[in-house]
Amino acid sequence: MDATKEFLPLKSYRKGILVAVIIPILLVLILAYHLYQIKLERQYEVRQGQYKYVSQQLKQEFYAAHVVLDSIAVNLAQPISFQKPPEWLEDIEQHPEHYYHALPNNGGEIVGRGQVNEALFATKRWQTVLSLNTAFDAALALQGGLYAVAYIEDDGFAFIKRRDASSSHFISQIVQGQFEPDFSLGNIVVGPPVEFFDKRMFALGKKLSTLDNTHILMIYDSNIIDRWLQNIGSLDGTMEFKNQSDEIIAGERYDYDSAGVANSAAPWQYGLHFIAEPAKEPISLNYHESYEQFAAPLQREVLLEVALLLFFILFTFTTIVWLSGQIFVKPLKHFVNYLSLQEHTPQATLDYPIPAEWQPWFIQIKQVVEQKSRLMHALKQHNRELDDEIKRKQQALKQSFEAKERQAALLNAVLDSVPDIIYFKNIDGSFIGCNRAFETFLGVDKSELVAKTQPEVTSGLTILLEQEAQMESLQEQVATNFVLGAQTYFLTITPLKSETGKLIGCLGVARDITAAQEAYNAxxxxxxxxxxxxxxxxxxxxxxxxxxxxxxxxxxxxxxxxxxxxxxxxxxxxxxxxxxxxxxxxxxxxxxxxxxxxxxxxxxxxxxxxxxxxxxxxxxxxxxxxxxxxxxxxxITGLLLAKQDAERATLAKSRFIANISHEIRTPINAILGLADMIKSETLTRLQSKKLQQLSGAANELLTMLNSILEFAKVESHQGTIQYETFQTCHVFTTIDSLIRPLCLQKELEFELSIDPQVWPYLYSDEDKIKQILVNLLGNAVKYTNQGKVGLKVSVKADRAAKQTLKFAVWDTGVGIKPQEVEHLFDAFTQGDESFTRRHEGIGLGLAIVKQEVALLGGDIAVDSTPNQGSCFFFELMLDKGACPVVDSHKEVYCLACDEHSLPNYFVGLVEPLSIEQLQHSNTQLDKSIVVIPPEAAVNGRFSLPSKDALLLHCEGEFPEQSNHIALNQSVFYQSAYTWLAEFAHMTQTVDSVCMQVAGALCLVVDDNSLNLDITENMLKQNGISTVGLQSAEEIQKICSQLQPDIILMDIHMPIIDGYQATAQIREMWSEAQLPIIALTANASKEERAKAAAVGMNDYLVKPINSAQACKALAENICKSDSIEDAFFDYEFALSQMMQNETFLQTMLDKFAKLCHDYLEQVSRIEQGSELFELAHGIKGAAAGLGFKRLAKAAKDLETQSKTITTITNRTDLSRLENTLLQVVSFIELRKVAS
Structure with missing residues (x-):
């Protein structure tokens, strides 16, 4: 075959390629047409959705304008007190056809037709102008597209407030009545469009009376409205804005074939036309877009997609055809020609002209042909080698047979040595073999068994045949016990199968289990x-x-x-x-x-x-x-019933005490809260006295309640010791500050004697020690009418880590009779019952003291003589607390002291200093500390030569100065050491604490409306913004929206209590992110522990006052930038609305809606200039209503936007969004609560 001739199979190959190309092209064209129709339908739905969105935004904007008009009308109806200054008429400009006057301080403009008349400007008309001024300002701030607001009376008098007062043409149009709508169409109507110079405007009017033509106009700039609608939507066509008279007030007129549109098969065939229902709203929006404008982008998209697909198909098929020709067709033609020559004229293959690029491949083919003859020769040689291999295999097979015989002999030897009875059978039941034990058991030689069946050997042992038959039917191993004579055997029959799984015989094994069976029976x-x-x-x-x-x-x-x-x-x-x-x-x-x-x-x-x-x-x-x-x-039912009867009475008493605690603390909280709020008001002297008596009675009731609760804990053995390191001086100075005023009221002397060797820091329960001593000293003052009351603390034993202290409380009072001492520490007793009628109290103090002293490891006793006084004393062994290291940067001197007389903890801390050294030193004492102990007794006989030195002295020794620190003489050394050790620590006053939390946003949750109102007012008096809830339902949602700085949470509430609410909050916020303070009447430590366990940061027990609330908030509130700015200044906002609560709430509602619009604009904003305008607007509106935190956030963004062109980092925008959401939630919750 000639290589140049056509290879016939290629003709069909090319036809197939052509068909394969045409079919995908046709499919692409069909799919492209279908895709175009789908795109048109989807694009129509998108346009329709955009039109509905823009229409809805327009409705919302004019609904807001409607609300503003109503609020202005309401504000106009409320009279205000005003006396018109006569000089206001001096600046009125009189023109031929009208008069004009601009109020000072951008207060608006007054215009009217005709000549000015004094009677026209009566007080009532000026009151109208002033009442509208604030409302017009609010309307201009809340309505972005609003150009001016005007109040026009029937006689031509008008009061106008506009953004740009530089042009007078606008006033002329109002005087001429060009903006006046046709009020026959409705109460709120849009007037005709008015054009002058480069402006185009229209007015939305509300008629105020049916008797005359007095009305209010809100005048809008059509160009701003157009831009606003373009910003909120993405429509590319033509928009028409028409009023109720079908006049175009904004946009452009568009002419189209309405009949063709109505009869078209597809809604976009004659272009897009969305027509609003006429006269349904004051302003309607129509939208038009031609078919060419609507379909052109889609046509370009489809054509581009078709071109890309056709290019891909043609490129792919061209590549495949070329590669197949190079890889398969061309080599195949040469290969067929070569094989044809080789098959018929082998010698001619040597002279076959091979293309140069294929020569290596055809050389391999030539080698294959040459190897064919060599392979035939090799095959013969392999056959001879195979014959030799078969001979070797036969020899190995013979050796293997001999090895198997040896293994069989070994197996027989093993079987014979096993005591169990073993035999083998064929599938036909004939014996194959057995071991020696089976020969002995059956009494037959193995040679006589082989190839015989069991009936041929013995007529007994039918159990073997039965089990073999069962095994054959089940095709698995079977086992059973059988008795033969006195012996018991355990028999197993196992099937023998071939490699294919076919049953070929069985194996029987029997074991003598006679001994095991006897043991089992026993x-x-x-x-x-x-x-x-x-x-x-x-x-x-x-x-x-x-x-x-x-x-x-x-x-x-x-x-x-x-x-x-x-x-x-x-x-x-x-x-x-x-x-x-x-x-x-x-x-x-x-x-x-x-x-x-x-x-x-x-x-x-x-x-x-x-x-x-x-x-x-x-x-x-x-x-x-x-x-x-x-x-x-x-x-054990009987025993437990007896025990339960005994415990039931105690449980009932505990429940009663717990219930009375909660029920009494709630009204006490209301009494003290209201009294605390009234204190800040201006009261007469008599009222202040009565208020003080009310607070004193409530606190006395609270003290009695605490005593009952403490005794209940002690009696039920629930009292525990709260070990902590405390300052010794703090305990005794606190006691001094509590007891000394009581003594002064009764003209008694109070002596406090504390051993200087008492360690300055002790490790025990400070509250219990303080409570014991206050109870004892309180009783001493109560039962002493003249003389002295005192506390003496001495060191009985001093070790390295412990001190044994003796506490003695004595008085010169009435004393105690010997027969009454025995029952003195019983509950609800006060010694002689005659004193009970003269002294207040419920008789629990000494009972509590005895139990708490015992809890601390001591035993209290009393030594008393009637009419001479009493002395209560006890000893406690207390651990020494770790003293802070005194690391002062100043030198410390002690005046006129002997190192041997100083307490142990003071040795080495100070350097001795004489009075002469003190008076003649000029520079030695600069920036130093001088300690003047009580024994120095200087009584102010000198002054420090250095103003930079600091003096620590006893109270009353020196006049008060900034560099003089007066310490309590009774605990002078302990106080001096504590002061030196904690020199850098500063204290805060109540006012400074309250100022720290002023401006914070606090969420208060309490089901009791009175307590909720008291708590909110208490916080508001300290500048804290509050939101009150009477239920904790949906607390997570409320916190997410409101983002409060802190929460005051009542514990006992219906439906969801404080614990459950806190657990829900802690699922989203940690204790550091959102602090929660428990607010409850239950003062038990179990309640405190439970509150801490669920994640509450702190615990306040009712009743509380402002100082306690502010201190708790300051200690727990998160310190952040947002708290430095007040969230909402209520007083400022109310003053802006002329103390009108209703108008303030209306403005807040409108501002909440405006915040929603702000949020939508923030989400779409991209340019720095847009951000500047938006932030500027938010800042003004928020500041005007008292939302200082929002105004601060907007101001920061306004400053940043001046330096940026395109917004890339939206972190600050997110902060603004969060603050806007917080304001919206605050307004909504405040409205619900009110």
């Missing part, structure tokens, strides 16, 4: 005896496996557990209810882990009024592995 008898003893035992007994399965259970156990006698329950868990089983499961697990012998556990049966005592033990085997549980059950 064990069974023993178990029956044990079961009988257990079954009739008086107590319940249950044996359970480690996994919980019941092994045994006697009748008594079934009776105690109310089970049927014939019950077959197998699991221990089903014998008990869920709660009892969980407790029992823990006991069983602990018994297993701790390897205890016996554990006692008590359970109660629900509905049976019965208690059971369970004694549980675990049985172990000899290898220390657990085997089973033994549970003994005993009915």
């Amino acid at each position: 064990l069974r008898d023993s178990e029956e005896n044990f079961r009988a003893a257990t079954e009739f035992a008086p107590n319940g007994v249950i044996l359970a496996a480690i996994g919980g399965k019941i092994l045994e259970m006697n009748k008594a156990a079934k009776r105690y557990l109310s089970l049927d006698k014939n019950t077959g329950e197998k699991q221990l868990a089903r014998l008990f209810d869920e709660q009892n089983w969980q407790e029992l499961e823990q006991v069983l697990a602990g018994l297993l882990q701790q390897q205890k012998k016996v554990v006692e556990h008590t359970i109660s049966q629900s509905g049976k009024h019965r208690w059971l005592q369970l004694s549980i033990s675990l049985v172990w085997d000899k290898d220390k592995r657990p085997k089973y549980y033994v549970i003994h059950i005993q009915n």
Whole structure:
């Protein structure tokens, strides 16, 4: 075959390629047309949605204008007190046809037709102007496209407030009545369009009266409205804005074939035309877009997609055709020609002209042809080698057969040595072989058994034949016991199968189990005896496996557990209810882990009024592995009932005390809260006295309540010691400040004597020690009419880490009779009952003191003589607290001191200094500290030569100066050490604390409306913005929207209590992100612990005052930039609205809607210039209504936007969005609460 001739299969190949190209092209064209139609339909839906969105925005904007008009009308109806200054008429400009006057300070403009008349400017008309001024300002601030607001009376008088007052043409149009709408169409109507110079405007008017033509106009700039609608939508066509008279007030007129549109098959065939229903709204919006403008982008998209697909198809097919020609067709033609020559003229193949690029490949073909002959020769050689290999295999097979014979001999030897009886049978039942034990058992030689069946050998042992038949039917191993004479055998028959799984015989094995069977029978008898003893035992007994399965259970156990006698329950868990089983499961697990012998556990049966005592033990085997549980059950109902009767009375008393605590603290909170708020008001002297008496009575009631609660804790042994390191001087100075005023009221002397060696820091329960001493000293003052009252603390033993202190409280009062000392520390007693009628109290103080002294490890006693006085004393061994290291940068000197007389903790801390050194030193004492102890007794005989030195002295020694620190003489050394150790620490006043939290946003949750109102007013008086809730429902949603700085949460509330609400909040915010302070009447430590456990930061016990509330807020509130600015200045906002609460709420509602618009604009904003305009608008509106935090955020953004062109980082925008959402939530919640 000639290589230049056409290769016939290629003709069909090319036709197939052509068809394969044409078909995809046709499919692409069909799909492109279908895709174009789909795009047109979707684009129509997009345009329709955009039109509806723009229409809705327009409706909302004019609804807001409607609300503004109504609010202006309401404001106009409210009279104000005003006296018109006569000089206001001096600046009125009189023109031929009208008069004009601009009020000062951008207060608006007055214009009217005709000549000015004094009578026209009566006081009532000026009151109207002033009442409208603030409302017009608010309208201009809230309406972005609003150019001016005008009030026009029937006689031509008009008051106008506009953004740009530089042009007078606008005034002319108003005077001429060009903006006046046709009020015959409705109460609120849009007037005709008015054009002058480069401006185009229209007015929205509201008629105020049916008797005359007095009305209010809101005049809008059509160009601003156009830009506003372009910003909120993305429509590319033509928009028409028409009023109720079908006049175009904004946009452009568009002419189209309405008949063609109505009859078109597709809504876009004659272009897009969205027409609003006429006369339904004051302003309607129509939208028009030609078909060419609508479809052109889609046509370009489809053509581009078709071109890309056609290019891809043609390129792909061209590449495939070229590659197939190069790779397959051309080599195939040469290869066929070459094979043709080789097949018919082998010699000619050597001279075949091969293309140069194919020569390496055809050389390989030539090599294949040459190798064909070599392979034939090699095949013959391989056949000879195969014959040799077969001979070697036959020799190896022979050797393998010999090895198998040896293995068979070994197997027979092993079988013969096994004591079990073993035999083999064929599928037909004939014996193949057996071991020596089977020969002895049957009494027949192996040689006589082979190839014979069992009936041919013996007529007995039919059990073997039966088991073999069963094995053959089941095709698996079977086993059974059989008795032969006095012997018992265990027989197993195992099938023998070929490699294909076919049954070819069986293997029988029998073992003598006579001894094991006898042991089993003996064990069974023993178990029956044990079961009988257990079954009739008086107590319940249950044996359970480690996994919980019941092994045994006697009748008594079934009776105690109310089970049927014939019950077959197998699991221990089903014998008990869920709660009892969980407790029992823990006991069983602990018994297993701790390897205890016996554990006692008590359970109660629900509905049976019965208690059971369970004694549980675990049985172990000899290898220390657990085997089973033994549970003994005993009915202890009678014993527990007696115990419950005794506890019930105590429980009832505790519940009563807990309930009375909560119920009494709630009204006390209201009394003290209201009294605290009234104190800040101006009161007469008599009113102040009565208010002080009211507060004193409430605090006295609160003290009595605390005493009852403390005694209840002590009596129920719930009192615990709260160990902490405390300042010794703080305890005794606090006691001094509490007791000394009481003594002064009764003209008594108070002596406080504290051993200087008392350690300055002790480790114990400060509150309990303080409470003990205050109770004792309070009683001493109460029962002493003249003389002295004193406290003496001395060191009885001083060790390295501990001090034993003796406390003695003495007085010169009435004393105690010896017969009354025995019952002195009993509850509800006061010694001689005659004193009970003369002295206040409920007789719990000494009972509490005795119990708390015992709790601290001491024992109180009393030494008293009637009419001479009493002395209560006790000793406590207290741990020394770790003293802070004094690391002062100043030198410390001690005046006229002997180092041996100083307390141990003061030695080495100071340097001695004489009075002469002090008076003659000029520079030595610069920036130093001089300590003047009580024993120096200088009594102010000198002054410090250096103004930079600091003087620590006893109270009354020196006049008060900035560099003089007066310390309590009784605890001078302890106070001096504490002051030196904590020199850098500063204290804060109540006012400074309140100023820290002023401006914070606090969420208050309390179901009691009175307490909620008191708490909110208390916080508002300190400049804190509050939102009150009477329920904690949806607390997570409210906190997400409001973003409060802190929460005051009442604990006991219906539906969702404070604990549940806190748990929900903590799922989203940590304690640092959103602090929560508990606010409740329950003062128990259990309640405090529970509050801390659920995530509350602090705990306030009702009643509270302003100082306590501000201190708690300052300690827990998060310090951030937002708190530095007041969230909402209510007083400022109210003053802006002329103290009108209703108008303020209306403005806040409008501002909330405006904030929603701001949020939408923020989400779409991209340019710095747009951000500047938006931030500037937000800043002005927020500042005008008192939202200082929002105004600050907007001001920061306004400043930043001046330096940026395109917004890339939206972090600050997110902050503004969060603040806007916070303001909206605040307004909505405030409105709901009101």
